[in-house]
Amino acid sequence: MKAAICYEQGKPLVVEDGVICDPPGKGEVKIKVVATAVCRSDLHFIGGLFPSHGPGVAGHETSGYVEEIGEGVTRVEPGDAVCVIAGTVGCGMCPSCIAGHRMMCMNRSRPVPHQHTKDGKDLSPLAGPVAGFAEYTTVAEYQLVKLPEDMPVDVAAVISCAVITGFGAVLTAGVKLFESVAVLGTGAVGLNAIQGSAYCGAHPVVAVDTQDQRLAAAKQFGATTTINPKKVDDIVAAVREATGGNGADYVFVTVTVSDDEVLRQAVEMSSRQGVIVRIAVGGGMGPPDPNAPPPDIEWARGLAQMGASRRVMFTMMGSSNIIVDIPRYVSLYKAGRLKLDELINARYPLDQINEAIEYMSSGKALRTLVMMQ
Ligand SMILES: [Zn+2]
Ligand SMILES: [Zn+2]
Incomplete structure (x- = not known):
């Protein structure tokens, strides 16, 4: 073979x-x-x-x-x-x-x-x-x-992988009707976070990506607003504005190997009670490098802002229960409700x-x- x-x-x-x-x-x-x-x-x-x-x-x-x-x-x-x-x-x-x-x-x-x-x-x-x-x-x-x-x-x-990871993260995070969502990165996982959020009734659903053609796909999958960070001065301000000034209730980070800067932005564009969901595989796959500089945890300070109660969560393949979830996705697809x-x-x-x-x-x-x- x-x-x-x-x-x-x-x-x-x-x-x-x-x-x-x-x-x-x-x-x-x-x-x-x-x-x-x-x-x-x-x-x-x-x-x-x-x-x-x-x-x-x-x-x-x-x-x-x-x-x-x-x-x-x-x-x-x-x-x-x-x-x-x-x-x-x-x-x-x-x-x-x-x-x-x-x-x-x-x-x-x-x-x-x-x-x-x-x-x-x-x-x-x-x-x-x-x-x-x-x-x-x-x-x-x-x-x-x-x-x-x-x-x-x-x-x-x-x-x-793509569906259970993206859509699954939305279910695990518990997105509800009329809550606002921002999705950073609109590859296949990000698009599934978008279609999952739209399915759960989130509004607005803001898609962020540096490639316009992927943003066009994001609209097809349920994004209500799309933002190309290369075309705005301040991506954090742009997402906050797109979510009525409050920031997004959920920020899904699907950007590959998300670094501290992306996480800092994710925290800053989230609402005060926001949930930051890191989906993409991060670093740390190998043994720790003893010579690596200390991690920049500046982004985490946003979490400690007075009067806020944000959460950061990580999901592994959407933390899905695949025996339950996959037949559901299949059934949604057959009904024409899952792209x-x-x-x-x-x-x-x-x-x-x-x-x-x-x-x-x-x-x-x-x-x-x-x-x-
Ligand atoms: Zn995969
Ligand atoms: Zn077990």
Whole structure:
């Protein structure tokens, strides 16, 4: 079988045949991959922003069909269409799971197994335990959510990360009718934070991005106001003005590797009772650098402003409960109330994955699908 292998970070992927996919062990399922979208987190590993150890296979926004099930698997059977999630569905038994926080399952210490080998050498899964840039992959049963037969399987791939991360963060933050929202960064995750906010009845919904064409997409997904920070003197003042002078009740930060300056702005553009939700993957993926300068915590002073009661929260894949949430998203899509097709700008065959990555890196794409079948 073929897979796109990252031999060296910062270099193009190498699509090679002769890759061996592990058969499913106990509690595991072999998937015939249909589509894997290119997510920014993949680019961070492929490009070298985040560390990797040896050659590997990225891709985690994946959908496909169950090819084979391992011992003890009960929730899916061969032929089922599934979303494959990089996070965990959760064991369902530990205190975190029982409290409804399945992404925070306390029993997820299981080491991430490799799924693929080439010429006897292990290929590490990059950007999550999926290794979806391959024709087949083997994952844990708890990473799967079954799809109904009438759901287009390739389209469902974008639910596996972009939707649960963006829309999920809105649900986790608890956005309500008429509360105001600002979304910083309108890639696929930001657009889902926008469509989630609009769905929850937020108003206004302010989209902030440096690319006008993505702001046009933001309007399509429910933004009521769009602001390009390059075209205003003061982005904080512009967002405050767009939210009636009060600041946004929720500021979703989806900007890649959000730095202290972005967080400071997010605090300053939030209302006094505002919630700042950091969605994007931040730094800190590697071991701490002993020579790094002390963090600039100036932005945090805004939190301590007299008379304010702001909160900062972080979400991991929207802190979604995917067994509950993914069927809901599928049902919304089928009812015409969730935009998924509009997120997908292009489809590339596996052999052209580097073109897909280039298109994604250009900032023009919302999501590109790499088609395995
Ligand atoms: Zn992702
Ligand atoms: Zn658990």
